[in-house]
Amino acid sequence: MKYIRFASIVALSTVILAGGTALVVADEVSEVTTDGEIQFTPSTGEDGDLEIIRPVDPDQGGPDVEIDPEVPGTTGPLSIMKAATMNFGSQVISNKDMTYNMVAEMQQLRGTEGDENKVPYVSFAQVHDLRGTNEGWDLKVSLSDFTSTTHNGVLTGAQITLLDPVIRYEGNNQSNAPEAHATGLTLLPNGAAQSVMTAIQNKGAGASSVVWGNQAELNEQFTNTEVETVENSAIKLFVPGATAKDATTYTSKLTWELTTTPGPDA
Numbered sequence: 001m002k003y004i005r006f007a008s009i010v011a012l013s014t015v016i017l018a019g020g021t022a023l024v025v026a027d028e029v030s031e032v033t034t035d036g037e038i039q040f041t042p043s044t045g046e047d048g049d050l051e052i053i054r055p056v057d058p059d060q061g062g063p064d065v066e067i068d069p070e071v072p073g074t075t076g077p078l079s080i081m082k083a084a085t086m087n088f089g090s091q092v093i094s095n096k097d098m099t100y101n102m103v104a105e106m107q108q109l110r111g112t113e114g115d116e117n118k119v120p121y122v123s124f125a126q127v128h129d130l131r132g133t134n135e136g137w138d139l140k141v142s143l144s145d146f147t148s149t150t151h152n153g154v155l156t157g158a159q160i161t162l163l164d165p166v167i168r169y170e171g172n173n174q175s176n177a178p179e180a181h182a183t184g185l186t187l188l189p190n191g192a193a194q195s196v197m198t199a200i201q202n203k204g205a206g207a208s209s210v211v212w213g214n215q216a217e218l219n220e221q222f223t224n225t226e227v228e229t230v231e232n233s234a235i236k237l238f239v240p241g242a243t244a245k246d247a248t249t250y251t252s253k254l255t256w257e258l259t260t261t262p263g264p265d266a
Contacts, residue, residue: 042077042131050074052081055124055168055209062215063119065107077131080139083256084123084212086160088237089229096241101231104218120222120230122213124168125196127178127258129204136201137178137260139210140193144253152244158252160187162196162212163234170207178204193257 052069056062069081088100104120127139146155162185169177178199185194197210212234221230239245 050079050081050128052126053170053207055126055211056122056215061219063121064110065119065121066110067107078137078258078260079128080125080256080258081128082124082126083254084125084235086235086254093245093247094241098239098241100237101233102235102237104213104230104232120218122211122215122218123232123235124209124211125256126207126209127197127204128207134202134205135260136199137204137258138195139197140195140257141187142191142193142255143187143189145189146250146252148246148248148250150246150248152246155239155245155250156243157240158189158243159238161185161236161238163236166211167197168209168211171205176203176205178208180210189252
């Protein structure tokens with residue numbers, strides 16, 4: 001069978017009929033091809049607000065929650081959508097070295113209002129890369145001193161440790177996923193910023209999250225009536241026993257920085 005592409009010249013043959021009439025007959029066309037096309041451009045502030053993609057969906061054992069961006073109205077081609085807030089609860093003053101688990105972050109159940117309808121959820125940081133350039137990026141975090149306005153105003157020697165990170169990449173090609181930090185990453189007050197999630201060149205396009213915590217464990221604690229406070233053991237605060245502590249609240253700042261410069265292995 002003869003196939004003729006649409007882009008080619010159709011061959012004609014002429015047959016002379018009785019009376020001198022010419023009948024032009026085209027070869028049979030059984031296949032044609034046409035073009036389809038779409039062009040993508042980087043996302044801008046005019047393209048609407050971005051939305052957080054939950055790293056643990058209900059079909060993965062997570063609750064059906066609504067999570068607001070860290071900064072409402074976040075737009076743009078490269079953005080930090082979510083970062084972890086770390087609260088280590090109320091603790092008894094001790095002269096021993098102590099390590100405290102983080103109080104689990106709470107998120108609002110979809111379609112509800114009020115704190116009574118909040119449930120524990122894993123902590124995570126999420127980056128959206130909608131540039132379309134595959135240049136790579138690096139998400140870092142740094143920690144300030146834990147301070148108060150009282151006499152012993154600094155928790156000297158306090159430090160935060162991040163354990164067992166998991167990457168959740170929202171893309172069909174998982175080979176494009178970024179890399180998480182090694183388990184046991186320590187954040188020292190006023191120390192250098194530490195990379196928690198890094199996408200080298202040709203990695204990290206779309207939405208990526210680095211997750212701390214086990215959602216199943218949080219769910220189990222939440223349903224246990226004997227557990228007063230749900231804790232996320234993947235984020236810990238160490239405080240030396242020798243550090244003087246006043247009966248007050250000490251606060252610190254975590255600074256999350258997203259740059260287009262990949263890590264040292266790039």
